[in-house]
Amino acid sequence: MSGVPGHRTGSKAWQSIKKPPLRAFFRLWDRPGVSWMAIPVLSLSILALGTAVLAPRTWFVGRGCIDAYGTQWFYWLASRQLLGIDGFQHTAMLFFPWGKDIYLHTGGNLLDAYLASPLRWALGPVLGYNTWILLVLLGNGLAAAHLARSIGSGRWGAMASASLMVICPFVLQELQQGRPTQAFLLFPVLCLYMLIRMRVVVHAVLVGLLMAFSAWTYWYYGLICALLAVVHGLWRLIRGPARVRVLSLHLLAALLCLWLVLPTAWPLVQALERGSVPGLLDMNGGGGLWGLHLRTVEGDSQGLFVLSPLAGTAGALIDEQGIRYNAGSRIFGMVHVGLLLVGLVLVKGHRVLMLSWAVLALLLAVGPVLILGDRYLPNPVYLALLDASDVLRRWWWPARTLFVIHAIVAATASYALGRLSSGLARNGLLAIVVLLVLYGDAKESLLPLESWQSETSPGLQRLACASLGAVIDLPFARDQKHLYLQTIHEKPIMGGMLSKKAAFAPAGQRDLVETNSFLRLLLDLGDRQYTRSLTFQEADRQSILQLGFRYVLVRTDAYTRPKPGGAGELRWVSEWPRLRRSLYRVLGDPVYEDDHLAIYGIDGGSLRCAQRRE
Numbered sequence: 105m106s107g108v109p110g111h112r113t114g115s116k117a118w119q120s121i122k123k124p125p126l127r128a129f130f131r132l133w134d135r136p137g138v139s140w141m142a143i144p145v146l147s148l149s150i151l152a153l154g155t156a157v158l159a160p161r162t163w164f165v166g167r168g169c170i171d172a173y174g175t176q177w178f179y180w181l182a183s184r185q186l187l188g189i190d191g192f193q194h195t196a197m198l199f200f201p202w203g204k205d206i207y208l209h210t211g212g213n214l215l216d217a218y219l220a221s222p223l224r225w226a227l228g229p230v231l232g233y234n235t236w237i238l239l240v241l242l243g244n245g246l247a248a249a250h251l252a253r254s255i256g257s258g259r260w261g262a263m264a265s266a267s268l269m270v271i272c273p274f275v276l277q278e279l280q281q282g283r284p285t286q287a288f289l290l291f292p293v294l295c296l297y298m299l300i301r302m303r304v305v306v307h308a309v310l311v312g313l314l315m316a317f318s319a320w321t322y323w324y325y326g327l328i329c330a331l332l333a334v335v336h337g338l339w340r341l342i343r344g345p346a347r348v349r350v351l352s353l354h355l356l357a358a359l360l361c362l363w364l365v366l367p368t369a370w371p372l373v374q375a376l377e378r379g380s381v382p383g384l385l386d387m388n389g390g391g392g393l394w395g396l397h398l399r400t401v402e403g404d405s406q407g408l409f410v411l412s413p414l415a416g417t418a419g420a421l422i423d424e425q426g427i428r429y430n431a432g433s434r435i436f437g438m439v440h441v442g443l444l445l446v447g448l449v450l451v452k453g454h455r456v457l458m459l460s461w462a463v464l465a466l467l468l469a470v471g472p473v474l475i476l477g478d479r480y481l482p483n484p485v486y487l488a489l490l491d492a493s494d495v496l497r498r499w500w501w502p503a504r505t506l507f508v509i510h511a512i513v514a515a516t517a518s519y520a521l522g523r524l525s526s527g528l529a530r531n532g533l534l535a536i537v538v539l540l541v542l543y544g545d546a547k548e549s550l551l552p553l554e555s556w557q558s559e560t561s562p563g564l565q566r567l568a569c570a571s572l573g574a575v576i577d578l579p580f581a582r583d584q585k586h587l588y589l590q591t592i593h594e595k596p597i598m599g600g601m602l603s604k605k606a607a608f609a610p611a612g613q614r615d616l617v618e619t620n621s622f623l624r625l626l627l628d629l630g631d632r633q634y635t636r637s638l639t640f641q642e643a644d645r646q647s648i649l650q651l652g653f654r655y656v657l658v659r660t661d662a663y664t665r666p667k668p669g670g671a672g673e674l675r676w677v678s679e680w681p682r683l684r685r686s687l688y689r690v691l692g693d694p695v696y697e698d699d700h701l702a703i704y705g706i707d708g709g710s711l712r713c714a715q716r717r718e
Contacts, residue, residue: 145266148538149241152276153234154552161230165237165279168556170584172282177587178210179233182217183224199603200574200596201651202610208375208382209608211498212368215320216240216288229591230558237279240288245270247293251515254300255454261518264534268514269293271541273435274506276550277418286504291317292325293511296461299336300454308353312360319365324499326365328468328508332461333357339457376494382608384497385490398423410471411436411503418503421471429475436506437544440513443537447516450523458512465508559592563696563703567593569713573654574598576623576706578630579662586657589701595655616651620644626656629686632663632679638689649707656691656704658683 150157156165166172181197184190196203223232245266252265269275269289278287295314301307311333319326337354341347375381383400398421400406407420412429419432448459472487473480490496521533545551567575577586577599586599603609617623622644628635663679684694687704694702695711703711 142263142266144263145245145270146242148267148270149238149245152241152270152279152551152553153238154555156234156553156555160234161228162558162560163555164230164282164558165234165553165555166282167280167554169282172556173584173586173588175282175284176229176233176591177584178214179217179220179224180229180591181206182214183221185214186218186221197590197596199608199610199613200598200653202612204608204610207371208380211323211372213285213320213322215317216285220284237284240279240284240290241270241275243288243290244272244275244293247290247297248511248514251293251297251300251511252518254297255451255458255515255519257515257519258522260531260534261522264518264521264538265514267538268517268541269511271538271545271551272510272514273433273437273541273545273548273550274504274510276545276553277433277435280550280553285322286325286501288321289325289507289511291321292329292507295329296332296508296511299333300457302336302353302357305353305356308356309360311357312364315357315361316364319361320368323369323495324501324504325507326361327495328465328505330358330361331464331468332508335460335464336457339460343456372495381494381498383500384494385500398427406500408471409501409503410473410475411466411469411506412475413466413470414476416441418469418506421473421475427473427480429480433548433550434544435503435548436509439537439540439544440510443513443517443520444509447513447520450520451516458516462509462512465505468505469503469509471502559589559700561698561700563698563701563711564589564592566696566711566713567595567655567657567703570711571654571709572652574652575655575657576626576653578626578656578658580627580630582662585659585662589657589659593657596652598653620647622648625690629683629690630658632683634682634686638686640690645706654706654709656687656706658687658694658702658704659700660697660702661700 153165156163164172164176181190181195185192190197191206193205193207194203195206198204198206220232220236223235226232227235248269249262249266252262257265275287275289278284291314295311295318298307298310298314302311315326315329315333318329333354337350340350372381376384379401382402383404383406385406386399386401398406398408405422407422407430409418409432410421410429411418412431413436415431416434416436416438417431418435420430422428422430444462448455448462451458467483467485468489470483470486472483472490474483486502517537518534521537522530524530524533542551572595574596575590575593575598577589577597580599581603586597590597598613603613617627621640625638625640629638658680660678660680663683664676665679667675667677684702691704691706692708695705695709696703705711
C-alpha cells in the first residue's frame, strides 16, 4: 500500500504523479521494445523524398523554382554567418555594392538554416539539404505523435498521427515549392503539446522556449502559437479552479518567450514604426476590403496566399482590376474534413479547446475575405488584427495557419478511430485513412516530391576562384536562379527577381540602372531589346569597374522560347546566338562558355584562379 491514503501504487493516476515532468516530453512510448513502430513513419518520409533518394548528392528535393533557389541562398548565407564570413545584420553579397539589411529582409528567421548548416558542412549542399528535409519530416511526425499522446491516443494512434503529419499535404506543398522553413513544424506542434500538458513550472518554461524557437524559425508561427496560448489560457480559466496558477504559468511562458525574442524582435518593431520594413500592405489604398489594398506601400502588386475553405484549396488573392482568386493545389481535402469532424466529436476532455483552436486557425487562414465561388465576404477578425498590428501587413501567406488544423487532424483522428474500434479493426481503419491521404497527395502530385538537378558547370567553379569582383547577371530580373548560382561562385551579384521590386532594390541601384549607359545597354540586351546602335559612354564602363564589378554572367539556357512549327507543334529555339553577337560588340568574346552559361570579363580579364594552390 502507498503511504498516501486513497492511492494504489499501480494505478495510472498515481503513476502519472510519480513521473518527472520532463519524462513524457523525451519518451514517446510507454513500454520498451516498440521502436519498430517508427519504421512506417520512416518509410513514408523516404517515400516523400521521391527520386532525390536515388541520387541524393546531385538532385535536390522539391521543384526547381523561385523559392527553391532562394532557400539554397539563405542556407548558404546562414552557413557563412556562422563561420563569420558574412555579418548577421548586413550583407553586400546582394545588391552590390549597396548591400542589403538581411535582418529586415528575413526578419531574422534563419533558425532552420542554422540547424541545417552542420549537415551542409559535413555532407555538402545537396546531400546535406536532402538529409535535413528527411529530418524535418521525421521531426514533424514526432511532434504530432506527442500531441496525440497528450489527448489520450495509444501507441498505434501515435504512430498513425505521425504518419498523417509526414504526408500532410500542406507540408508536402511547402517542400515541393522549396520552402522548408514553413514546413518545419517541430517547434510549433510541440508547443501545442506542451500547452495541453502545462501543469507545472517546467512545462511553462518549455512552452516559452518552444514559442521562441517557433518565432525564430518563422515569426508568424510564433505569433500563431501566442494566439493559441491565449485561447488555451481562457479555456483553462473557464473550465475550472486554480485560476491563479493557470494565469501564473501562462504569464511565465509569455514573459520567457518575450525575453528571448525581444533582442531580435525589437529592431523589427522599431523599423515598423519608421516604415522601413519593405513590402508592407497598404491599409489606406482605397481597396474594396474595408480599406485593405493588395499592394505594398511601395506600389508593388502583391497577391496573398489564402485558403478557400469550401474548395479546400489555397491560392493567390490578387487585387489588380478587381479582386480575383487563383486556386492552387488542394491542401485540405474531404478526407481531412471528415477526420476533423470525427475527431472533434469523439475526443474527450479537449473538445472545446481543439474546436477553438481550429476555428481561430480557419479565420486566420482565409485571410481578408471568405471566398464563396465568385463572391468575397470580408473577414472582420483578420481585418481587425491586420489593422491593429503592422506585423501582419508583411504576412503575405495567411493560409499557412492551416498547419494548426492539420496538427489537430493528425492528433484527434487517431484517437477517434481508436475509440471506434479496437485490435485488428482499429489498425485496419488507421491504415485505410493513411492510404486515402496518400492517394490524395499523389493525385495532387505532392507525393512523391519532385527533384531538381544541382548545377555542375565548371565555369562557376572557375569563377569562384577567380580574382575578386562582382557579377552582373543576365537576364537581369527574370527569376531567383542567380541566387542559387551565387552559392557556387560566391561572388557579389547585382541581379535576380527582387531587383525589379521597389520594396527590395536599393535606390542607388535603381538610379544606376537608369543613368549608366553601359549598364543600361547590357540590361536591355539581356532583356532581348536589341538595337543597331550599341553605343555607350566609356566613362560609364569605367564607373562600373570602379564600383567593383568585373564579370557578366549570362544564363544562356534562359534564352530559349517556343516557336510554332509544322502540324501545330511547338519547337524550342535559342536566341543566344543573336545575343552573343551583340555582346561581342560590347564585351568581346566570353572568357568561359558552355551549354548553360557564358561568362564575360568587363575589363577584358580572364578566369585564371587567383587563389594560391599549396
